[in-house]
Amino acid sequence: MARPCVAVATDTIEFAGTEWFATQRQYVMAAARAADVTPLLVPNLGKELDCEAVLDAVDGLLLTGSVSNVYPALYGGEVSPANEPYDPARDATSFALLELALKRGLPLLAICRGLQELNVARGGTLQTEIQSIDGNLDHRAPQSPDRAERFAVKHSIRAAPGSHLAGLIGDEPVMVNSLHRQAIARPGSGIVVEAAAGDGIAEAVSVQDARSFAMGVQWHPEFAAENDPVSQKLFRAFGDDVRAHAARRFPEQEAIQAKA
Numbered sequence: 001m002a003r004p005c006v007a008v009a010t011d012t013i014e015f016a017g018t019e020w021f022a023t024q025r026q027y028v029m030a031a032a033r034a035a036d037v038t039p040l041l042v043p044n045l046g047k048e049l050d051c052e053a054v055l056d057a058v059d060g061l062l063l064t065g066s067v068s069n070v071y072p073a074l075y076g077g078e079v080s081p082a083n084e085p086y087d088p089a090r091d092a093t094s095f096a097l098l099e100l101a102l103k104r105g106l107p108l109l110a111i112c113r114g115l116q117e118l119n120v121a122r123g124g125t126l127q128t129e130i131q132s133i134d135g136n137l138d139h140r141a142p143q144s145p146d147r148a149e150r151f152a153v154k155h156s157i158r159a160a161p162g163s164h165l166a167g168l169i170g171d172e173p174v175m176v177n178s179l180h181r182q183a184i185a186r187p188g189s190g191i192v193v194e195a196a197a198g199d200g201i202a203e204a205v206s207v208q209d210a211r212s213f214a215m216g217v218q219w220h221p222e223f224a225a226e227n228d229p230v231s232q233k234l235f236r237a238f239g240d241d242v243r244a245h246a247a248r249r250f251p252e253q254e255a256i257q258a259k260a
């Protein structure tokens, strides 16, 4: 089967005096190499995006992380300069794609901001500045220009025994990186918390009754997707389900290629 395509969320960013729809290279490379799919970057057109047409062209959705925060009014939170930056065009685009993708049973991998979007899209809420809550770890990245330092592993998480995630990575503690200041407060409808950090912050979720792989992680498996076993397993499982989805959509094509 030809390598199926996956829609990849972008950020709206300012660069060289103009606005771009872009994402970090590491998400794109992880999708291409560790999930073995063809990543297609989706522009943040919000309501102007023909989501049906985009999702007709792909067999999976990858929601990336971002320094921007989901707009708090979307979950009844407080909008404030301290909570910025925001990216309303990304919110509108991701929410529209998410709703439709889940309805279609499309495989979904949601990373960091992506997990937070998934939770809010399902009616859940977020807490902010979690590092200032008594007893919590500091989940923010160290302030460093060195990417390896910013994405270095920081704390452990543990998948709940019997969860989908435990089926993939086991239920022993594993170390993950951490680059966020917000987290799930109240899980949305059908959002199942599958792993937590030592301070109880939700680190992985799945979508109850999803017809395909549908998982969100609060850490960044894309950073070491080619050599870290936990990250490899996540991207591989996502890619496998993307291929299974494509095979269900195009059974004739698979049969022709199997014969060749």
Ligand SMILES: N[C@@H](CCC(=O)NCCCC(=O)O)C(=O)O
Pocket (backbone or CB within 6 Å): 064, 065, 066, 067, 068, 069, 070, 111, 112, 113, 114, 116, 141, 179, 180, 181, 182, 183
């Ligand atoms: N802004 C949210 C989501 C965090 C997130 O997706 N971080 C990715 C940062 C990537 C980078 O710094 O290069 C939050 O803070 O919780």
